Structure formats: structure tokens, C-alpha cells
Amino acid sequence: MHRNRKAKIIATLGPASAEHETIQRLFHAGADVFRLNFSHGTREAHRGYFEKIRAVERQVNRPVGILLDLQGPRIRLGEIEDGAIRVEEGQLVRFELEAGVGNQQRVPVPFAEFFAALKKQMFILADDGRVRLQVEACAADFAEARVVRGQGVLATRRCLSIESGNLQFTAFTEKDRVDLEYGLELGIDWVALPYVQKPQDLVELKRIVAKRARVIAKIDSRASLANLDAIISACDAVMIARGDLGFDTEPEDLPGIQKQVVRAARKVGNPVIVATQLLDSMAVSPVPSRAEASDVAAAIYDGADALMLTTETAAGKQPVAAVQAMSKIIERTESTSHFHEVLSVSHPTSWVTKADAVGAAAQNIADRLDAAAIVAYTSSGSSAFSMARERPKKPIVGITPSAAAARQLALVWGVHAVHCPEATDELKMTELACRIASEQHFARRGESIVISAGVPFGKAGSTNLLRIAEVE
Template sequence: MSSLKNKGFCKIVATLGPNTSTEEMIDRLVMSGVSVFRFNCSHGSLEEYQQRIKGIRAAEKKYNCNIGILFDLQGPKLRIGRFKDSAVITLKEGDKFRVDLSPEPGDKTRVSLPHPEIFQAMQEGLELLINDGIVRVRVDSFTADSAETTVIAGGQISDRKGVNVPGAHLPISALTEKDLKDLKMAEDLGADFVALSFVQKAEDIIYLRSLMRSQAGVIAKIEKPKAVEDLDKILEVTDVIMVARGDLGVEMNSERVPVIQRRMINACRKAGKPVIVATQMLESMVNNVTPTRAEASDVATAVYEGADAVMLSAETANGKHPIEAVSTMRRIITTVEREIKIQEPPVSFKVADNPEQAIIAAAGMSAKTMAMASLIINFTDSGTTTKRTAKERPYVPILSLTPYEDIARRMTLVWGVTSMKVKNLESFDDILREARAAALASGMAKEGDKAVITAGVPFGHSGDTNLLYIVSI
């Protein structure tokens, strides 16, 4: 295994797009630090996805590493209709404005809102946010097919601008017909993760799982206030949480977003579920070769808070400097993590919830207290042992060994983990032999280094971690 060193503990997710679809660009992005590639199902075709996957799997083979593939389903898009002559309409505070189900082109007094579900959830005082919240209107009165509103924040709107309804639970499925087709395509192409947009409640995730044929990891995108309210239940049924700050920042006051981000990261850490922080992390690098100081601080904050991964969207999909964006993010991550390790408090014993977690906690403490310990090695069938290890944030590299390729790829989103596929093990001697061979092959250790091994015996029982062993490589 060719070691891609200095990637840090926090992972990088990069979105592929027109500027980064060639095998050469994908190779360079992997070398710069990308662990997971995101496909935005709002853009792209089957042929483009196939070409990108070919490049990703070629990089996997070249560097003998696992790379995750994430398909991000578009979800329902709520939009206003069109205006006469495609006019740009300026609304001022205090203006009266009607939205309705009529398909007629709009003007300065009204526009079509072709979503009966919104009218089903309508109520007086409800706010509708148009064009990413630039224009805000408050409902004064309504019927089954129209609503009279007052503009409370003015601005410009035009054809097909998006609408957000933060104060209502909309009776609308998180999966559209397009999403169902994209889900089938993603599974046929071997997606490692599927992200669901417009999540409002845990049942949305349960419904997605009921439709899936594969064992791909499910990512719940938290971008609506209703999902924030139901976070604990969503955490119980999802594999990963994404803090999707774009729509979240539209649907609630901006000052609340950092608070919600920290709360969600803490909840995921407690639950042992990976969490991705996304949207506008290095937005200025779409055009500029360096980020703003505020953007660097934003990435650093996510790392300090313990996020498993940070994500780039337009920066790598269609930005002018995709390689520089990834490299910059990687440097920020490694710099912050170096500081965290320096400032880390002394090792203290924790109360474990179960025997398996006690073993994992002991492994982390053993690695920390042994100055010469190079890494922690997990043997896992389902990935549970590895995620429990990462939950402790030992700030020691974690080498996850599994007999299943799909599990190895699903570990690419987990904090601090390098994953490798190994053959099925039958004895303790097999563990020692495979651990030594994998540690050397990965470049994560050299002969004479110490490693802390965790596993479950007898083999084949998911989650039964009951072995801790310190080995010389």
C-alpha cells in the first residue's frame, strides 16, 4: 500500500464537477488529501458518473488505498413560477404580494407557487423565504389555493427562484421521482454512501433504507429546523450526519448556525456516528488561490470541534483552483490537529457504557501512554469496532482491517481511519501476522514500532470487541 501521508485525522470530502472529472485531476486530488468524492445528483449524467468512478477506482489501485464515493440525492426543490416576459421583480418592505396555485405568469403583485403541499401547511404568520432568503414575506391570510402576504424583507426575485418554509412541516416526501432513479443508478454504480436531502424526520431515513438494495451508508443532510428538532431520532437510524449549512443558514438566523453545528457535532460524537461539516468552507477559493482568514478559521473550528470530515462543494466542482483548495484545507487540518495534540490533557479513565467500549477506551489510553505506540489496529467485520475507536479521538492513527471491501470503503468517512481489506481470519496467530503485514504495507509503522490491537474473538460476531493486545511490528 502506497502511503498517502500527512492526510490528518479529519477527512476531506470533495465534490467532482466539470473541472475535476478527468483521471489526472482525480489522481491529483487524492494526492492532495481527498478521502471521499461527492457526486451531486443535481448535475451530471450517467456517462459522466461512470467516467469519474473509473478515475477513482484507478487511483485506488495505484495507491492501494480505499476511496469513498458519495452520491448526494437532490431532493424536492420548492420554487416559485415564472414572471411575464421573464421580468426581474423588486419587492419593497411593506408591499402586498400574493402567492397562488395559478399557472399564469406573475407580476409585481403575485406569482405562482406550484406546490399544493405548502398550502396544506399554510398558517397565518408563516414566513416564506424566496431566493435564498433575500426576500421574506409573512402570510396574512390564506385559502386552499392562495395566500396574501406582506413583504418584511425586500429584494429582487425572478423566474423559478427557490422557496424555503422554515416554520412548517411540509407533507412532502424527501424522495422525488428523480431521486428514486438516481438512487437506483447510484447503487448500480457501487456507491459507498447515499446522502438524503430535505430530511425533516427520522421516518425519511427509514423510508430511504426500505428502498435500498445495497448496504451503502446513509447520510442524513440536516438543513431544516424540523430535522434539528428531531436530531436524536434521526441519529438512531442514520449512518452519518451532514451539517448542511447552506439551507440551514437560510431557514434560521445565521447566528444560530454555529451553535447548531457544535451541538450536532457533539451529538454525533456521543453517538459514535460520523459527522460532515459542509457548505462554503473555502468559498472564496472558487475564484481566488487563497482563502479568507475567516474561512481558514471556519475550517479550523470544525476540526477543533471534532468533525469527522469537512466538505468542499463548488471549490472543487467548478472552481478555478481545486487542487489548491484541497491542499489548503489539508494544511489547516494538520496544523490544528498538531496544536490539539500539544494541548491534549493527561489521559484519564472514563466510565464505559459496555465491555466493548471499555476495551476500545483502554486501547486509546494504552496508545497515548506508550510514547512509542505508532498506531491502533482494529479487526472488524461491520466497522463497529473502528467507529468506537474513533469516537474516543485518541489522536493516534487507526488502521482498520476488514475482510469486506464495502466496509473498508465505508470507513473512509471515519475520523483518523485508514482502512484495508484483509482475508478472513481464523486464529490469534492470523491476527498478529496480518496486523504486522498491514502496518508495514500501509507505511503507518516500521519494524520495531509498537501497535495496540483490538479485535473480537471468536471471529464473525459483529460488535463483540473483547481483545486488546500490544504487539511489536
């Protein structure tokens, strides 16, 4: 089976999607990658999710990616009685460093750096920015702040942010270190780090990962935007975390920021993920709003590799319906007559590597010959990444002897990943490419395919071969 779309879907797992049957239905509905959010749940629960995903992978006989999303140094509320309290405009809220279980009288924030950074008249944002509070009094272990705008909930483990605040802490915490080692031992494919403010924030994480997974930097603050190009160059992919960005920027700035980040990532060939509130109403509604459908379509026109569902699939009432809706919107958007015309306007013109040049040539040849598909034989996945950078009209079949690379490619725009035997010479590689293109229903007998590979075979990052073959 293969999808009828190029952009990929990431589904976050949680209480609403914890069962094996639900995960299987999410895959068939369109989920290409599953996200394990280590800000919530126990490590044992995430191990359960991991094992169920791999069981589904074996059943469907398709590579399925798994993304570990680290918590990072986020300011999160502690445990609150009955899960949440509601706050209204004008209400005074007391935050405490050591407050036990919170209630209407006191709200726990077990994060000393939060209180250290506060000053009178500063603003605190809560409930995804719906609630704005102004600090009236504060010390090292408490703060009193009044709701000056909006109404909403303060819920267990939900994030707080200091508006335009400059919190000084490391992006990679001790909890992240333990969670990362745990995930790498399981065999995760991608790892995302939040609150990356500069490329140096990724150094320790990449040292531990040691190429056992690919690294995603989350763009979620003004600081990360200020160092955007350097951060993109230091990682394998980026995620536009619009929820956290919304804490640090104005709503009217987000559409432009989204385009800026997508274009910067595409320029160097790094996948880019758009996340947060894409189909937010589907946490409770069976259908998306018109505005949400337009938001999804806008991200696709921007050229995003993947879109991520969070609450919709982790805690929503109809997680499968949310994936189905997103898949349909993407398919319909990509089928419009002007889709590739819009993508070409924002296409990066410079070639970053030799592999990028080969990718551009492969697209050109495939279009001129009306080839059935472009096949990238790749040890590490880099050839397929370069093909995806070009956003070709023809399908990309990424074939690799590495199961890990095949799973990583599940996130990349337009790539249909296939785990295959290793080829030892050009003839065997060509025969393998033709056979897989036929078996996967991308090419029929007599049709041409364009093949890229690297010589010598098995050497990662050596893309230097381009050839045309006819399927027999």
C-alpha cells in the same frame, strides 16, 4: 501514502471537476471521499463520475469513498432563461407552478406543496438565505412576493425555503428511490438523505439499502434538531447541512447548533460531517478568507469527522486549490499543542457498546506504552468506528477484508483504511496487523502496536479482543 491529518475531506464533483485528471488531482490534494449530488446532473453523468473515481482508486491503490447525496423533497426552482435572474430589494417576483422557462416576469417552481403551504405575509428565502421575500398574494398555482431584504440571484435548480414553514411531505421521494437503486447498483458507499425530520423518515431508505451502504441523515431543519438524538441513533452518520439550516434558523444560532450536533453524534460514535460554505469564496478566489480559515478550524476543534466542499469543487474556478487549502488548514489546526486538549473537553464519557469499551481501553494502552499505532482488524468497520470515537493521539489503521468497509472508513476520523486478506485465526491476524503497520509506515521494527479484533473472525460487530504486538 497516508494523510498528515485526522479529519477527512469530502469533495463534491460537478462540471469543474468532471475529468479523470482533475479527480486524480483532487485525491492527491487531499480528498478522501467524493460526493455525487443527485440534485444536479443526469444519472449517466454520475455513472461517469463513479467510474472515474474507481479508476483513480485503482491507480493510487487506496480505498476511496463515494457518497450519494439524494435530492429529497426540496423546493427547487425550475429552468430559468440564461441560468439565473438577478433580484433587488423592493422588486416584486411572481412564482408559478407551471411557467415553462422562467424569466424576469415569472419564475417556475414545479412543486405544488410549496404553493399549498404559502399564506400572505409569510417569508420566502432564496439564494442561500441572501434574499428574503414576503408573500403579498398566493393561490394553488402562483405566488407574488416582494424582496424585503438583500439582493441576489434566482438560479435554475437552486433551493427555496419558507421561513419557519411547516411543509408536510415524505422525506424519501420517488425520484430518490430510483436514484438510490441506481447508486446501489453502481456500488456507492454512503447515501445521504435530506430533510429527515424524525427517525421514521429513514425506515424505507434503510429497507432498500439493506446494509449495501451506510446511511447519513442530514440535519437541516428545526424539526430534525428537535428529534436529534433519535435520528442519530437511527442512522450511521449525520451531516450538518448548514445551508438548509440557515433557511430555518438565525445565523447567530448556527455555531451553537453545530457544536450540539457534533457532540451528540460523537456520544454514540457516529461520524459527523460539517458542510456548506466552508471555503465559499474559493469558488472564485485562489485563497480562502481569514474568516473561512477560522470556520474550518472551529469545526476541527469541535471534533467533526469530515468537512465537505460543495460549490468550491463542483463549480468553482480552482477546485484543486480549494482541497489543498482545506487540507493545510486542518493539518495546521490538528498540529497545535492544545488540539487534543480541546477535543478531550468535549469527549463523551459513557460507553455505548462493548466495542466502545475496547476502543477506550486501546487508546489508554497505546498512550501508556507509547505504541506506534492502534490497528483495528474489522469485518464491517465497526471496530474502527469505535476507535475513532475516542479521538486517540495515535494513528488508527483500519484493516478489513471487505473492500466496501475499507471505502466506508475513508470518511471516518483518524482511520487509515487498508483492504487486506482475511485472517482465519489470532496468530495470522496479528502477523497481518504488524506487516500492514510496517508497510504503511506507521510502525518500525521493535515498536509496539495495539490490536483490536472480534472473535470469532468474520462475524460483524463482535469486537472483544485486545492485544499488544511488537513489529518484527
